[in-house]
Amino acid sequence: MPRSLLRSFIAASLLLSASVAQAAEVKVEVLQSKLDHPWSLAFLPNNQGLLITLRDGQLRRWQPGEGLGDPIVGVPKVWAQGQGGLLDVVLAPDFEKSRRVWLSFAEANSDGEAGTAVGYGTLSDNMQRLENFKVVFRQMPKLSTGNHFGGRMAFDNKGYLFIALGENNQRSTAQDLDKLQGKLVRLTQNGDVPPDNPFAGKQGARSEIWSYGHRNPQGLAFNPANGELWLNEHGPKGGDEINVAHPGKNYGWPLATWGINYSGLPIPEAKGEIVAGTEQPLYYWKISPAVSGMAFYHADTFPQWKGKLFIGALKEKNLIELTLSGDKVTKQTRLLDDHGERIRDVRVGPDGYLYVLTDESDGQLLKISPTS
Incomplete structure (x- = not known):
């Protein structure tokens, strides 16, 4: 049986076998409110608080006991329309030395068409300025009129940066290797293309591409159990997916x-749910919860959460807790x-x-723990 067809049967069986539990009780502490559509957060080292992006273009620092600081200056101008704006924030792996802060954001051209851009700046010692911001990546061509930017970023343990990109609501472009819509790309810490990328040096293909055939990725995280990169993405009406991103693969x-x-x-x-030459999702939802940010739990603080995967839900307005057995989802719980x-x-x-962000005009930063 072809690998892609085999994975389709596995994915279907996972969907049917993963039981859905009733909502579990958790302790919720509201740390901050009055956040205008926050999008992402990143923890600063040495208990210095965290950085929060707001979709309108603000980067803010929050500290326990002190709350929300003034907007950090030096953030690039963003195109804050539709789903666009200031998106993800990630610290460089060597942040304590370089103080580099990476941002993804929507950027428009003079015709009002937009795409995802990524760059980095140096966070000042007083945490008030992002200095010498440099854009090192632009999704080309610019095709979005306000939809499907993707924008999640993650560094692997070798220092490579992965950026998940939506297809700008231009469906067919996700299959076009000469375009950066609907792709997962891989760059060095300086924004260069690694020579071992799967399409590097291949005619008619963008060398930044790691994998393709994605719709609108919203969560990106490395699985600490095996080092694999997992991403979740919005389906259309139904068909939200979790995929494991392998180099050069087509996710359909x-x-x-x-x-x-x-x-x-x-x-x-x-051409159907199962198409030869494309990868089946590790897991999918027939009724879309509208998946968003995603994190594996690998801390020792709460042993009952160890090895679980947590995913935000925009439409369902809850937090999804997934119990895993290897690459198999065995149980869903709604928080x-x-x-x-x-x-x-x-x-x-x-x-x-x-730590959870709610996407509202009066958005909140929440701190969550199990009750038992």
Whole structure:
């Protein structure tokens, strides 16, 4: 049996076998409110607080006992329309030496068409300025009118930067290797292309590409159990997915999908749920929760969470707890059902607590722990 077909049967069996538990009780502490559509957070070392991006273009520092600081100056101008704006924030692996802060954001051209851009600046010692910001990557061509930017970033243990990019709501571009829509890309810490990227030096393909056929990735995290890079992405109406990103692989969109169009009709380009030459998701939801930020729990603080995967849900307005057995999802539990807000990001803090951002005009920073 071809590998892609075998994985499809595995994925289908995982979907059916993963039981959905009732909402679990957790302790929720509101650390900060009045955040205008926060998108991402990153923890500063040595208990210096954390950085939070707001979609309108602000980068703010939050500290326990002191709250939210003034906007950090030196942030690039962002295109804050539709789903666009200031997106992810990630510290460089050598931050304590370099003080580099990486940002992803939406950027438009003179015609009003936008794409995802990525760059870095140096955070001043007083945490008030981002100095000498340099854009090192731009999604080309610019095709978005406000949708599907992706923007999640993650560094691996060798210092390579992965950037997940949406297809700008231009479905077919996810299959075009000469475009950066619907791709996962891999760069060095200086924004260069590693020579061992799967499409490096190949005619008609962008050398930045690591994998392709993605729709709108919203979560990106390395699995500490095996070092694999997992990403989640929005399907259309149905078909939200979790994929394991392998070099050079095609993850199907829009040729293969477990969802349909918002009109209720099939996706025009789709050839079915299972299509030869494309990878099946590790897991998918037939009814989309609208997945967002994603974090593996590997701390020792709460042993009952060890090895679990947490994913925010925008449409369902809750936090999804997934129990894993290797690459198999065996159980789903919904957290924060009572909170009733869109969950944009989730991270594991240095203290082992979960930290969550809610995507609202009066968004919140939440600190979460199990009750038992």
